Amino acid sequence: MPEGPEIRRIADRLGRVLAGRTIEDIWFAFDRLKPFEARLRGQKVTRVDSWGKALLTRFEDDHVIYSHNQLYGVWRIMRRDNEPAGKRSPRLRLSTATHSAWLMSASDISLWRREELDQHPFLSKLGPDLLTHNVTADDIVTRLQGPRFMRRRLGALLLDQHFYAGIGNYLRSEILFFAALHERYRPMDLDDAQCRRLAEEILEVTARAWRHAGVTNLRVWREPMIDAGEPRGRWRHAVFNRATLPCHACKTPIERIMVASRRLYFCPHCQQT
Numbered sequence: 001m002p003e004g005p006e007i008r009r010i011a012d013r014l015g016r017v018l019a020g021r022t023i024e025d026i027w028f029a030f031d032r033l034k035p036f037e038a039r040l041r042g043q044k045v046t047r048v049d050s051w052g053k054a055l056l057t058r059f060e061d062d063h064v065i066y067s068h069n070q071l072y073g074v075w076r077i078m079r080r081d082n083e084p085a086g087k088r089s090p091r092l093r094l095s096t097a098t099h100s101a102w103l104m105s106a107s108d109i110s111l112w113r114r115e116e117l118d119q120h121p122f123l124s125k126l127g128p129d130l131l132t133h134n135v136t137a138d139d140i141v142t143r144l145q146g147p148r149f150m151r152r153r154l155g156a157l158l159l160d161q162h163f164y165a166g167i168g169n170y171l172r173s174e175i176l177f178f179a180a181l182h183e184r185y186r187p188m189d190l191d192d193a194q195c196r197r198l199a200e201e202i203l204e205v206t207a208r209a210w211r212h213a214g215v216t217n218l219r220v221w222r223e224p225m226i227d228a229g230e231p232r233g234r235w236r237h238a239v240f241n242r243a244t245l246p247c248h249a250c251k252t253p254i255e256r257i258m259v260a261s262r263r264l265y266f267c268p269h270c271q272q273t
Contacts (some may be wrong), residue, residue: 004166
């Protein structure tokens with residue numbers, strides 16, 4: 001399942017071919033949306049945003065196409081006159097003078113006015129997006145120390161999309177490792193320095209995954225492994241999916257536990273309980 005950084009990268013790709021350009025043709029697969037094709041044809045896309053695992057394609061007249069890839073959805077970008085191959089079913093097509101963006105297999109697509117997005121049944125429940133909403137470390141510290149979240153164990157809190165949108169399972173393990181915290185701690189158990197470090201690592205690890213296509217491991221640790229020809233699954237992360245392998249920092253074997261019904265990886269030395 002892609003996490004926030006992967007969805008942000010999709011938004012970036014779509015933005016490069018759609019943002020600032022006029023939609024010369026648009027097609028919806030669903031009958032409920034077909035009446036809007038004429039309304040959006042000829043409009044410019046202003047930008048493409050991500051919010052958690054949702055994409056928001058924004059138009060100059062303040063209409064917004066909401067889409068969620070769910071498990072099977074995928075975007076294809078190609079030259080205007082080409083069509084995607086394969087067995088996936090097209091659900092949405094946005095065409096400029098030169099390119100078409102096709103959303104395949106997804107079914108969660110709807111059209112909104114910008115001022116109505118706070119009423120969206122999914123978006124209205126999400127916390128801010130770490131890569132879209134200009135979140136700062138101060139913002140995260142304030143949220144961690146607030147009454148809504150301060151008593152939650154970190155292992156469950158980080159997966160709660162009401163806290164911040166876009167953190168999924170691999171990010172959770174990586175954030176806690178780089179913050180040197182075990183999942184059992186609650187924000188109220190942390191001193192100011194620990195809370196600040198956690199906030200900074202939430203931002204940094206998420207941004208690193210966005211910049212490097214899902215890679216969260218540090219360059220100093222991953223580059224020797226790459227040079228040695230090790231597979232991506234071994235060097236991509238610092239702890240996630242590395243049970244029994246040695247910690248990059250201290251050589252203690254990484255452990256795996258189940259937290260909130262999801263697997264979590266940690267170093268028992270670097271993240272002392």
